[in-house]
Amino acid sequence: MRIFKYKFTKLMTAFIYFGLVLSVAAAGVNTYYIIADGIKSAANPVYPIITYSLMYVVSILLFVILLSLLFSSYYSIDGQTFKTSFGIIKSKYDVKKIDSIVLDRETNKLSVFFNEHTFIVIAVKEEWYEEFINELLKANNKIEYTINSKENKPDDENKNKK
Secondary structure: OEEEEOOOOHHHHHHHHHHHHHHHHHHHHHHHHHHHOOOOOOOOOHHHHHHHHHHHHHHHHHHHHHHHHHHOEEEEEEOOEEEEEEOOEEEEEEHHHEEEEEEEOOOOEEEEEEOOOOEEEEOOOHHHHHHHHHHHHHHOOOOEEEEEOOOOOHHHHHHHHO
């Protein structure tokens, strides 16, 4: 089985780390309020217990989801199955249902098209495109592989003449 890690943009990675820090800070602030205010200062202790419990649940849930995004986002190809994993969201595709792979040089995107007229865009390092394509072609040699190259546009031709 070959695994290709998902490539997040720098901005997305920064948001994930910010969310992790925010969830830890939320748990810390919640703990501070429990120690400082306590439950006995409220007229009805049920509401603070529910509030503090929900705050812990939300901060822990956010931490787990973001951590799983960071460490468990990948594509894998094993035999007849192509799997995508985006944190806790996982999908399986039958390699035999893949119709074509298109590498668009203008946008530098790699797309996998299925015979049900659906597609997914693959987000891995550009250096891994060939390895990824070769693994899919090994699993199903009937997949059509196409490269869309950059085209010269009228503006580009004028720039080249100068």
